[in-house]
Amino acid sequence: MMLPGSLDEAVAALDAVPAAVPVAGGTDLMPAINSGRLRPEALVGLGRVKEMRGWRYLEDGRALLGAGLTLARIGQPDFGALVPALAAAARTAGPPHVRNAATLGGNVVSAAPTADTLPVLVALEAEVTVAGSAGRRDVPVSHLLTGLDPLGPGEVLVCLRVPLLHAPQVYLKAQARTGPSRSAASVAVVLDPARRGVRCAVGGVAPVPLRPLDAEAWVASVIDWDGGRRIAREALAAFGDYVAAACVPEPAGAPRSEALAAERLRRTIAVLARRGLGRALA
Numbered sequence: 001m002m003l004p005g006s007l008d009e010a011v012a013a014l015d016a017v018p019a020a021v022p023v024a025g026g027t028d029l030m031p032a033i034n035s036g037r038l039r040p041e042a043l044v045g046l047g048r049v050k051e052m053r054g055w056r057y058l059e060d061g062r063a064l065l066g067a068g069l070t071l072a073r074i075g076q077p078d079f080g081a082l083v084p085a086l087a088a089a090a091r092t093a094g095p096p097h098v099r100n101a102a103t104l105g106g107n108v109v110s111a112a113p114t115a116d117t118l119p120v121l122v123a124l125e126a127e128v129t130v131a132g133s134a135g136r137r138d139v140p141v142s143h144l145l146t147g148l149d150p151l152g153p154g155e156v157l158v159c160l161r162v163p164l165l166h167a168p169q170v171y172l173k174a175q176a177r178t179g180p181s182r183s184a185a186s187v188a189v190v191l192d193p194a195r196r197g198v199r200c201a202v203g204g205v206a207p208v209p210l211r212p213l214d215a216e217a218w219v220a221s222v223i224d225w226d227g228g229r230r231i232a233r234e235a236l237a238a239f240g241d242y243v244a245a246a247c248v249p250e251p252a253g254a255p256r257s258e259a260l261a262a263e264r265l266r267r268t269i270a271v272l273a274r275r276g277l278g279r280a281l282a
Helices: 007-016 029-034 084-091 096-101 104-110 117-123 141-146 213-222 233-247 256-281
Strands: 021-023 043-045 055-057 062-066 127-132 135-140 156-163 169-175 183-192 197-203
Touching: 007 043, 007 127, 007 156, 021 029, 062 104, 084 117, 084 169, 084 183, 104 117, 104 141, 104 156, 117 141, 117 169, 117 183, 117 197, 127 141, 135 141, 169 256, 183 256, 197 213, 197 233, 197 256, 213 233, 233 256
Parallel strands: 021 043
Antiparallel strands: 055 062, 062 156, 127 135, 127 156, 169 183, 183 197
């Protein structure tokens, strides 16, 4: 394993050995190697790269988060005061020994459908910085996850930028039966009072988190932003149904078992979205 001490050294190592794989926490990578599903030519350890550690405020009202931040660190109270939904998601991401090793950048690069931090990052419209031999570039996290602007050969994710909205935000998930750290579905709800907007992302139901944009626009239009962010109970329930229908459409012509499973998933998402928005507005 190569252990570069700086970002430039890490990029040079990846450029010198194109088949090398970068590794930070290794919570996704090492099980793949141990099971034989992956046989990298070399590993480039990123634990010593200072540019990828820690977090700080930016003058543009955002926070810069190093890709090497562990989920355990993100889940701490001081970080929770900064980005509450991201901290809440990190605290649910598996047992302590996993959170102590797993990194935010690894969550993004691995892009598992059930990764807890991804719906929050999508709802926040986070941006990532990647570096390679050709230099650095900034990419919306949604573009990276959907493949519109993926990591290129030899590129490494350096940091993320998230807006500090100073407004309520909530992350909720429903547990799957396969284990306490696996979510069947999750929902992130973020308020943006300055723009009188609501952002929502649903995870665990598709390869990438889904943004129900029409539902967001509709519910933002029925919230009384000047009167304490009030919303009618009926509108709150309708929002949950709107989100669920947008993210899990009814399968046409599917067997009854699949139709019932889709209906259960829609009900789960509707409850999560309704409760998430209700808690944010409260």
